[in-house]
Amino acid sequence: MQLDDLYRRVIxxxxxxxxxxxxxxxxxxxxxxxNPTCGDRISLQLQVQDGKVKLAKFTGEGCSISMSSAxxxxxxVKGRTLDEALALAERFSSLMKGEEVEFEEYEDIEALSGxxxxxxxxxxxxxxxxxxxxxxxxxxxx
Numbered sequence: 562m563q564l565d566d567l568y569r570r571v572i573x574x575x576x577x578x579x580x581x582x583x584x585x586x587x588x589x590x591x592x593x594x595x596n597p598t599c600g601d602r603i604s605l606q607l608q609v610q611d612g613k614v615k616l617a618k619f620t621g622e623g624c625s626i627s628m629s630s631a632x633x634x635x636x637x638v639k640g641r642t643l644d645e646a647l648a649l650a651e652r653f654s655s656l657m658k659g660e661e662v663e664f665e666e667y668e669d670i671e672a673l674s675g676x677x678x679x680x681x682x683x684x685x686x687x688x689x690x691x692x693x694x695x696x697x698x699x700x701x702x703x
Contacts, residue, residue: 575629
């Protein structure tokens with residue numbers, strides 16, 4: 562199996578079987594973002610406790626890239642400090658710029674590396690990560 566095929570399968574698995582999809586009943590930081598160019602939208606909820614992301618959930622609608630990216634991001638940030646979550650977002654941004662970045666702690670994210678070849682799709686992939694940045698800012702204020 563070629564790497565591109567594997568990456569496609571990982572993306573489609575997260576799209577068809579999203580991790581952490583849903584809403585929280587408990588108090589949470591909530592960020593709503595949309596991508597007006599393609600219609601993707603996300604509502605991200607972060608439960609922040611003692612400077613860490615205790616839980617992350619999302620709802621939304623969009624293409625396979627945006628929804629799988631949200632699924633991967635919520636998996637990757639659970640249990641991390643706000644600084645670690647922000648550092649992951651920065652690394653993801655570098656990945657979208659075509660830079661060599663590895664995500665040893667959560668390799669599924671690397672499946673999105675090919676998105677940088679399609680500039681119109683980069684906004685789809687980064688939507689959830691931009692919501693994470695805003696959520697981290699809000700989490701620090703609480």
